Amino acid sequence: MSFDDHTPLLRVQNLVKEFKQSARKQFRAVDDVGFDLSQRETLGVVGESGSGKSTTARMVARLIDPTSGSIEFQGEDVTTRTGAALRHFRGNVQVVFQDPYSSLNPRHTVEQIISAPLRYQGRKVSGGYRKAVKEAMDRVGLNPDHSARHPMQFSGGQAQRIGIARALAVEPKLVICDEAVSALDVSVQAQVLDLLRDLQREHDFSYIFVAHDLAVVRQIAHKVAVMSAGRLVEQGPRDAIFDNPQHEYTRTLLSAVPRINPEWESARKSRDEGNLTASSGN
Template identity: 65%
Template sequence: MSTPLLRATHLVKEFPVMGTGGVLRRPDTFRAVDDVSFEIDAGDTLALVGESGSGKSTTARLAARLLDVTSGTVELDGEDVTALKRSDLRRFRSDVQVVFQDPYSSLNPRHTVERIVTAPLLYQQRSIPGGARAFTRALMERVGLDPDHSQKYPAQFSGGQAQRIGIARALAVGPRVVVCDEAVSALDVSVQAQVINLLRDLQREEGLTYLFIAHDLAVVRQIATRVAVMTQGRIVEEGDRDAVFDAPRHEYTRKLLDAVPRIRPEWEAARRRNAALTAEGAR
């Protein structure tokens, strides 16, 4: 059996919170992620879904080593990366990149697109193939942006275009895994579809692996290979995309599906047929 490209095992993340006794009282802790495990094979997409506060974005940041774990491990291609020091993290950052929710807040407003896109390579202390200008233009064209706009600033782009800049920045170092943390949730529906199509094209052509964080199940259905449903810091259901959508096992998953009006009618019909058959078999 092949080793998953990205594996998280028994992840726990606790944050200190001040108790009601005031500043002199020893702080309590809040467990945002509680014993979460998952695996993603190379070239696949695992979607972590759940309502706001479910712990999915914190889990994503643990997997990307933007946060340190309280306990548990993160492995990339079989190597435990949980305790990597600063120098070794540079190598990890080449393999795992993040596309954030709000493109404007994640892009430096004082930097041009060229400087933004080439910054990860400079951090990696790597040369820029063909020079910064040619490298940026090629990446901009790759993500569907006009290469002639490489000297513009983030505020001069629409939200969808700014998110494409974020995707270009993530691609600059040639990652194997891209963590998309609510990467399309701030975009209009039509723009969401365009960015999802771009991500799917990039996955097919570059062999990328995605950890996709979302609360919109209609979006998840378009891109995910597998789905893991989170609530209160735990994964309560995981499985192949169609199995989770058409025959959810956990009550929380069923509630999530019932609450989303944009699920396509044919998906909803299939889910209701499976639910009816399950109920009939239980009688």
């Protein structure tokens, strides 16, 4: 199957994940989940803790293997890839994790952390790894002169920017953000979300944004998938899900979301429409 602008960047079909609880009992954490994701698009995956959203994201990234179902990336089935083929796939799909400190090796410098995916992929970099690291740090708003520091010498927001820089170093097509801002203060969340949107406009990649906070998802997602007890109960364009939810579970989640400031919402819609027009003109 060839990949073109009409083929979804990612297509997930009938995805299932079961974990062994005992010799005779299996727990189904993800049950028959499916969705498509286009280039330059952000899918927000929401639900309560235990809903299966992070397990789904980790299967898409091939960090864990699905029990059944299929994952197609750029028109090719990557569900059972191993070895060099899996390594190549992971160069196109990167993950930003929830806790920036626990996901960054405290013994490594920022330069070692950000260059690790490049080294793992065996990428030849013009000007060397050090130059690539400094460019990546500059791209996410970090001081390139701090590349010799260690993660614990940075604030939480800065440490998460290191994680984002690491993910972007190999120029992926898809970035999976697994609760990537939930451990940050609200003001820092806003800065990181703005950064993620800016980077998407500059580099045309797609996001899967996993979160339990619907107010955050509304700020960044183009479409939303709602999960409950391992199943996908509702999905659709962001505004359709927020303005006219069809499933009772979605309505329950939304009832806990603080009211959106009307002036902010109007500005957000105008910005999104402008971005869509700009993308259509490219």
